[in-house]
Each structure stands twice: as structure tokens, then as C-alpha cells.
Amino acid sequence: MKKIGFYLLVFVATIRCTTTAPIDFIRASCKTTLHPSLCVRCLSSYAGSIKGSDHHLAKAAVIVSLNEAKLAAAFVSKLARLSGLKPREYQAVKDCISTMTNCVVSLNQSVQELERMGRRTAGQDFEWHMSNVETWVSSALTNQNICSGGFGVDGHVKDVVTKRMVYASQVTSNALALVNRFAVSHKKGSHKP
Template sequence: MARLVLCLLALSFAIYMAGTAACASNSTEDFIKTSCKATRYPDLCVQSLSAYANAIQRNEHHLTLTALSVSLERARSAAGFVSKLTKVRGIKPRELMAVKDCIENMGDTVDRLSQSVRELGHLGRAAGEDFLWHMSNVQTWVSAALTDENTCLDGFAGRRMDGNVKVAIRHRITNVAQVTSNALALVNRFASRHGSTSSDQMP
């Protein structure tokens, strides 16, 4: 009898813990979805951040840092992809020139997003003017990264650039630009919501 009671108690506790974990997970998912409403591409925002729900929890600092990290990861991947296009057989001279310009742009993007991730990661308990200064740096660098990505795409504008290279570039870089746009929106949201908070309110 005692063993049966213990088994029932253990089962009840396991069910309780599973329910608590499910509630926490749903709560984080709702937090991500609500936060992503501030972005230009909310569905992509939710899709790219949901996999990191355990790290994000319901913390805006973690959410923003994760969004920047995802953008950086995709920018690095896209930069590597673009570099390989210089070796595509039959690439036209004007395409090659545009690809080389894009390589430079994406290199700048990776550098600026890396700076942003480091700056936001080291934010710690900064508050007031100190917080705003750090966030201003992040906003400037992410905005510049987005400009670099769009500049890459501009290099392939017009019908003269139509072809497989253009299609491949637009597919990869457009995705990076959209993710970066979302990250910038979350950075701006975080800056506006926490710019005047005291240090004990920072994560």
C-alpha cells in the first residue's frame, strides 16, 4: 500500500512538473510572438527565435541579444555563400564585379553585427545615460549592417543582371536583410522601453 501511494505521488509530481514546463514554454512562446509584433516581418521573427525559447525565457535583453546573434549567424553563412559565387563557371564580368562588391558589403555586415552582439552582451547593469550610449552604438551598427545588405542587393538591380547568380544572391541576402531588420526593430524597442530604467531593473 505504501509503495502504491509513493508511486501515485511520484506520478502526480511528474505530471505537475510536465505541466509547469509546458506552461513556461507556452508563456515564452507568447512572449516571443508579442515581441515580434514590433518587427516588419513578424512571422519570420517568431520562426527564427522560437528555437531559442529556453535561452530567451521572458527576458527582453536575452530576446534582443538572441535576435542579433541569429542575424550574425545568417550573415556569416551568406557571406561564405557569396564568396563561393566568384568561382561559378560562366559568370559574367558585371556579375563578378557585383559579387565582389557584395562580398565586401557582407564582410562589413558581419563586422558590425559582431560589434553589436559584443556591445549588447556586455551591457550588464548599465542604466541611464550609460545604457543609452551603449544602445546608441548597437543601433548605429545594426542600421549600418542593414544598409550594407541592401547595398549588396542594389548591385544586382536591373534586367541586365538577371540570371542564376542574381537569383541566388537575392534569395540568401534578402533573408539576412529581413532578419537584420527584425533585430533592429527589437533593439529599438528594447532601447525605448529600458532607456530610463534603474540599474536594479536591468537583467
């Protein structure tokens, strides 16, 4: 009976170690972002696929950013269909739809580029792919900021759009930090595929 209890204890300890290790990796990695608690919250559900890989972490962060950008774009598109918008609000919303469309395209390209990178990308090939990803994620962040800054008139519409874009920008800022972290760790040779 004592043997069974011992093996059960070892089994439970093993499960606990294997399930917390990916979360610990995410927590440690998210400390390099501007919004670490948001970063951990957004990426925790990806822990199983991240498995301590900087590449998988960066890709998951960009996927989270892409999903949030799609939701924000849909939200702004619904706003454009509301009646009662002032002409300047309507134009700002239309401009925001355009910038958010560009944002979604940039993040989608980033995810595809990270997928193409696969397991073994080295040297100039790696740097070229990473340059693309960094540029596109940075562009997405810029578009989100342009969207929230495009409202010259204070009011409810500006407030709700700004709130939504601030959240999207925080998620994208975290993704950019983790993409940059992946690039640095790869150059140092400390990455895991």
C-alpha cells in the first residue's frame, strides 16, 4: 500500500511539473512585455502548444493579436452601420475600418510567415523572415493607434473605439515584444524549435 501511495505521489508531482512548466515559461517570457499580466492571461490557453519554444510563443502571441484585431475590426464595422453618427464620427469610423483591415492583413501575413519559418531557419533566411514579421506586427500596431487617434471629436463613439483599440494595441504590443524576443534568442542560439 505504501508503494502505491509513493508512486501516486510521484505521478501527481510529475503531472504538476509538466503542466506548470509551460505556464512558467510563458510567465517568464511575458515579463519582457509592457503588459505582462495581459500577456499571461492571453497565452495561457496556448501553453500546451508553446512547450517552451520561443518560436511557438511568438506565433501564439501573433495569433492572439490577429484574433483580437478581427474582433475589433468587426466591432468598428458594426459601429459604421449605426444611425445617428455625426458626419465626422462616421468618417472617423470609416477610416478606422480601413486601417483595421490593413491591421488584420499585416497580422495574418505575420502568422503565415512564422508558419513558413518552420523548424530550421538560419542565417540571412531567418533574418529576412523575422524582418517581415517584425515589420508587419509593427504596422498592425501603428494601424490600431491610428484608428483610435482618428477621432477629433470627443463623445461616446470615440470612447468605445478608443477603449477597444487600446486593448487591441496592448495585445499587439505584447506580440511584438515576444516576436523581438524570439529574434534575439535565435541570434544567441538559445531558441527551441
